[in-house]
Amino acid sequence: MSKPELTLYTYFRSSAATRVRTLLSLQSTPYAPEYINLLHGDQKSASYAALNPSAAVPALKVKDADGEWHLTQSAAILEYLDAVFGPDSKCGSLMPKDERGKALVRSIIDALVCDMQPLANLKTLQRVKAIGGDSEVWAKEVNETAIQALEGLLKKYSGGRYAYGDTLTLADVALAPQMYTCLRFGVDLADYPTCAAVFKHISALPEFVAADWKHQPDTPEELRA
Numbered sequence: 001m002s003k004p005e006l007t008l009y010t011y012f013r014s015s016a017a018t019r020v021r022t023l024l025s026l027q028s029t030p031y032a033p034e035y036i037n038l039l040h041g042d043q044k045s046a047s048y049a050a051l052n053p054s055a056a057v058p059a060l061k062v063k064d065a066d067g068e069w070h071l072t073q074s075a076a077i078l079e080y081l082d083a084v085f086g087p088d089s090k091c092g093s094l095m096p097k098d099e100r101g102k103a104l105v106r107s108i109i110d111a112l113v114c115d116m117q118p119l120a121n122l123k124t125l126q127r128v129k130a131i132g133g134d135s136e137v138w139a140k141e142v143n144e145t146a147i148q149a150l151e152g153l154l155k156k157y158s159g160g161r162y163a164y165g166d167t168l169t170l171a172d173v174a175l176a177p178q179m180y181t182c183l184r185f186g187v188d189l190a191d192y193p194t195c196a197a198v199f200k201h202i203s204a205l206p207e208f209v210a211a212d213w214k215h216q217p218d219t220p221e222e223l224r225a
Contacts, residue, residue, distance in 0.1 A: 003084070004062045004064035005062070005064075006030070006060060006062060006063075007031065007032045007034055008020060008024070008031050008034065008061075009035075009048070009052070009060070010034070010058055010216075011036050011037065011057045011218065012035075013213045013219075014038065014057045014058065015117055015180070016056070016074040016117065017057045017074070018177035018180075018213060019058075019074045020081070021216075022173045022177070022208055022212075023078055023081050023173050024081065025207040026090075026173070027089035029085045029089060033217070037218070038057070039122075043055045043056060043057065052070065052072045054072060054073075056123075058072075058074055058077060059071070059072050060077050074113060075109055075174070078109075079095070079170070082095055082170060091168065091207075094170045094172075094173065095169065095170060101165070104157055105164050105170055108163055108175070109170060109171055111146070111149060111150050112175060112178050113174060116146035116150070117181070119139075119143075120139040120143055120185065124138075139181075140185045140187060143178075143182045143187050147187060147192050147195060150192070151192040151193075151195050154194040154195055154198060160194075161201045162201070162202070163175050163198050172198065172202045175199065175202070176202050176203050176208055176212070177212075179195065179203070180203075180213060
């Protein structure tokens with residue numbers, strides 16, 4: 001049976017979209033990109049709202065034996081891609097085989113995508129500005145609070161080079177984009193040595209570089225590495 005055809009709605013600086021790009025890169029899974037410029041408000045268009053009512057990226061359009069359907073929320077997309085494409089891909093499945101391992105990897109992912117990323121995403125920063133706050137100060141403070149908790153998790157479960165255990169998992173795929181966000185807002189990763197060590201290792205992997213925010217077709221020239 002042929003694999004589903006994929007279209008990924010993405011924006012270069014979206015950490016959530018970067019997670020999905022990273023997994024697709026690791027798998028060498030083919031997909032068609034559609035670029036949604038969040039600063040231009042593309043996510044608020046009627047056509048995109050019909051696809052993703054959250055007016056956010058990423059979204060994944062899937063064409064399979066059951067027809068065309070859409071999947072939103074990056075963590076759900078990661079698990080779908082890992083289950084459908086992972087076993088036959090060059091990286092294999094990136095979820096542990098045992099239930100304890102799966103639960104712990106999900107706990108690290110949730111700390112990143114639920115506790116950390118939403119507090120400093122574009123919607124939140126725009127709202128902070130709208131009520132008269134300093135969005136840069138806000139972003140640094142909330143990222144520092146979240147990375148403190150993440151450091152505690154990784155100290156318990158990281159093998160040193162990866163977020164969980166001694167091999168690459170979806171936790172690493174979720175972690176790298178948030179570390180870039182921390183750096184963007186002035187968080188000193190040296191204060192969080194476990195997170196810093198894992199990030200240094202995984203961010204140098206070619207598949208992570210290919211998916212990061214500096215190397216996308218829609219990255220503005222002045223922001224490229």
